[in-house]
Amino acid sequence: MSEMKKIKNLKEFSTSADRFEGANLLCPGCAHSIIVREILNATNDPMILSASTGCLEVCTAVYPYTSWDASWIHIGFENSSTAIAGAEAMYKALKRKERLPKSCEGKSPKFVAFGGDGATFDIGFQWISGCFERGHDMMYVCLDNEVYANTGGQRSSATPIGASTTTSPAGRVSYGEKMNKKDIVQIMAAHGSPYVAQVAPNKWKDMVKKIQKGFATEGPVFINAMSACTTEWKFAPDDTIAVSDLAVDSLVFPLYEIENGTKLTITYRPKNKIPVRDYLGAQGRFKHLFKPEYEYLIDEWQKRVDDYWEYLQRREEAGV
Amino acid sequence: MKYLGWDELLPGAILFSFDEEMEKDASEVLPENRPYAETNSYKAYVGDWRVLKPVYNRDLCIDCQFCWIYCPDVSIISRDKKMIGVDYDHCKGCGICVEVCPTNPKSLLMFEEQVDNDKALAEWPEKE
Ligand SMILES: Cc1ncc(C[n+]2csc(CCOP(=O)(O)OP(=O)(O)O)c2C)c(N)n1
Ligand code: SF4
Ligand code: SF4
Ligand code: SF4
Ligand SMILES: [Mg+2]
Numbered sequence: 001m002s003e004m005k006k007i008k009n010l011k012e013f014s015t016s017a018d019r020f021e022g023a024n025l026l027c028p029g030c031a032h033s034i035i036v037r038e039i040l041n042a043t044n045d046p047m048i049l050s051a052s053t054g055c056l057e058v059c060t061a062v063y064p065y066t067s068w069d070a071s072w073i074h075i076g077f078e079n080s081s082t083a084i085a086g087a088e089a090m091y092k093a094l095k096r097k098e099r100l101p102k103s104c105e106g107k108s109p110k111f112v113a114f115g116g117d118g119a120t121f122d123i124g125f126q127w128i129s130g131c132f133e134r135g136h137d138m139m140y141v142c143l144d145n146e147v148y149a150n151t152g153g154q155r156s157s158a159t160p161i162g163a164s165t166t167t168s169p170a171g172r173v174s175y176g177e178k179m180n181k182k183d184i185v186q187i188m189a190a191h192g193s194p195y196v197a198q199v200a201p202n203k204w205k206d207m208v209k210k211i212q213k214g215f216a217t218e219g220p221v222f223i224n225a226m227s228a229c230t231t232e233w234k235f236a237p238d239d240t241i242a243v244s245d246l247a248v249d250s251l252v253f254p255l256y257e258i259e260n261g262t263k264l265t266i267t268y269r270p271k272n273k274i275p276v277r278d279y280l281g282a283q284g285r286f287k288h289l290f291k292p293e294y295e296y297l298i299d300e301w302q303k304r305v306d307d308y309w310e311y312l313q314r315r316e317e318a319g320v
Numbered sequence: 321m322k323y324l325g326w327d328e329l330l331p332g333a334i335l336f337s338f339d340e341e342m343e344k345d346a347s348e349v350l351p352e353n354r355p356y357a358e359t360n361s362y363k364a365y366v367g368d369w370r371v372l373k374p375v376y377n378r379d380l381c382i383d384c385q386f387c388w389i390y391c392p393d394v395s396i397i398s399r400d401k402k403m404i405g406v407d408y409d410h411c412k413g414c415g416i417c418v419e420v421c422p423t424n425p426k427s428l429l430m431f432e433e434q435v436d437n438d439k440a441l442a443e444w445p446e447k448e
Contacts, residue, residue: 010384010389011401014398016347017350018351019347022366022394023409025366026392028414038389044345063329064323066336066359070345230414238416238419241420
């Protein structure tokens with residue numbers, strides 16, 4: 001096992017040599033790349049990475065360019081998980097046969113798969129589930145922007161109630177998405193995964209701590225990373241961090257972790273809890289909810305968020 | 321270098337990040353010491369995406385590194401725990417660095433792309 005990278009504070013963190021490059025084609029202000037930078041900079045070990053089709057993959061491998069300074073596999077929409085699981089299995093086999101290249105000596109490479117919420121909650125779900133059942137030593141990171149962003153903003157099973165998307169448009173007869181968001185964190189914890197966590201890049205310290213904990217964990221680790229999307233959530237590109245702050249401080253995206261399938265710990269408690277209304281009001285995708293006929297939905301939102309927070313706290317207290 | 325057309329690429333094609341193998345992992349080599357390949361997007365330019373550009377005022381900066389961590393485009397250059405400038409080849413002008421800068425007045429501000437940086441610095445606002 002190689003040593004964990006020491007990251008006491010942001011100044012120390014800023015001495016990292018990024019392995020992710022600019023001049024990729026992600027939108028200005030895209031949170032996907034903030035998340036990727038925090039994860040890659042959390043370790044100095046060699047990395048073996050993959051991305052499922054979606055904004056991250058498409059925008060960081062625009063022929064003839066790559067934006068990755070580590071081994072990175074461009075694969076299908078549904079199988080970034082199994083591509084990494086295969087690489088990890090091969091690594092283990094070579095290690096057993098003592099056929100690893102010299103460059104691997106004394107290192108413990110990190111195997112990380114990235115996927116959007118479309119790839120994770122919907123289309124790649126059974127592949128991920130299989131990887132977690134088999135117990136590969138890998139990390140799966142979902143870049144959760146709650147929409148199929150790369151193909152123009154269709155709803156996914158991560159899209160929350162009331163969001164207007166191109167396939168759940170709000171208008172005279174509809175308030176937008178009608179289905180509640182799938183609880184992917186609990187679903188992955190139910191696989192018995194040793195470590196599952198929800199993170200947000202604006203809370204970089206909490207996030208990097210969880211990523212390092214995930215790297216130190218043997219077995220399949222699942223990370224759900226909130227990724228505020230300037231284009232589909234409809235806010236100005238310089239507001240990515242401000243909107244992310246609203247998301248965690250309103251508890252719409254609570255930050256917590258679950259160890260060994262059951263032990264739940266809340267890792268961030270906002271000092272000033274803000275109303276969900278403020279989070280919704282900062283984004284164009286929820287604009288219609290502020291019309292008189294749909295305002296009741298904002299109250300329902302608040303109640304859902306409060307109830308879930310209550311549930312998390314009770315589970316934490318009970319240690320189950 | 322000759323680029324193959326997309327329909328001439330073979331499945332399983334590899335794009336190299338560096339021209340030669342490095343002795344160390346890239347995580348231990350700063351960009352200025354890396355043998356970047358022409359196929360690394362580090363060699364590409366997106367500066368023409370900008371309408372506004374961030375201008376950096378060293379005199380006010382407290383080196384908190386908020387701009388470094390939250391820049392999506394690896395365009396805040398920090399060395400030895402000090403912020404030293406903006407990489408205008410890769411900065412897309414999103415403005416996040418300005419929003420997260422905590423000093424008063426800010427140490428980073430957005431200006432029209434065509435404005436000269438020295439002129440921008442001369443026009444810097446006073447403390448609010
Ligand atoms: C099997 C398959 N179905 C559909 C597509 C088309 N497609 C490419 S990217 C994408 C959306 C990706 O959404 P998500 O996973 O949420 O990632 P995001 O772009 O939002 O980061 C879709 C539908 C595909 N490439 N492969
Ligand atoms: S559409 Fe959203 S997720 Fe995709 S590149 Fe743009 S900001 Fe990022
Ligand atoms: S404007 Fe955006 S891309 Fe440019 S340096 Fe600031 S945060 Fe980075
Ligand atoms: S955020 Fe502002 S004060 Fe902090 S390092 Fe960047 S420019 Fe300096
Ligand atoms: Mg998505």
